[in-house]
Amino acid sequence: MASELRPISDRLRRKKTYRRVLGGIFYGLFLASVCVGIIGLVVLLYEVLSNGLPWMNWQFITDYPSRHPEEAGLFSALMGTVWLMGMTALFTVPVGVGAAIYLEEYAPRNILTRVIEINVANLAGVPSIVYGLLGLALFVTWFQLGRSILAGSMTLSLLVLPIVILSSREAIRAVPDSYRQAAYAMGADQWQVIKQVILPSAAPGILTGIILAMSRAIGEAAPVIAISALVYITFVPAHPMDRFT
The missing domain is CATH 1.20.5 (Single alpha-helices involved in coiled-coils or other helix-helix interfaces)
Incomplete structure (x- = not known):
């Protein structure tokens, strides 16, 4: 053995x-x-x-671009970025979070809703240059907004809107259903449940998605170059219809 x-x-x-x-x-x-x-x-x-x-140094931050390297600064680029990101967030956050709330809490589960969900997921993977060309044709040419901050921010909003919608939906979906049932049992209507129960619970996930979306927007050069943003500018934009860099 x-x-x-x-x-x-x-x-x-x-x-x-x-x-x-x-x-x-x-x-x-x-x-x-x-x-x-x-x-x-x-x-x-x-x-x-x-x-x-x-x-x-402070001079580099507060000076404008120059052909002389020792005199060059990035003040106009910083201000253009602040303008662009502020308006992009203004367009993206309400629409993205609102669309996520509608798809998760109000939309009926039918073929149309399924098609919308698939399209939103697919749009999140479209190359940024495609959005730039779309913005050039739609906002710059058709809506005649010109090569302005408004056109650039709306183009970037199209780029990052699917990200905000998807992340917000995941955050809302992660809220336990028992929270909803408890709120309904106490007599709350649907909007009160969304405003006072779902959104506060989903806020961390929604904010994370917004930060990720804005991070992508601030790093994308192709869409703003496609709508012919200036690469050399020696003034600070004063309103949404100004040119930017």
């Missing part, structure tokens, strides 16, 4: 050793990959900070 069990124990021992060696190899490979990424990031940050910090 012992002689019959010995080959099995030897086989199990070899398999255990093989798994240990294979696990060590993969662990070393993954550790090396992580170290390479961290080292590359540290080197990149060091290069950026060592070369950029000497130029980061």
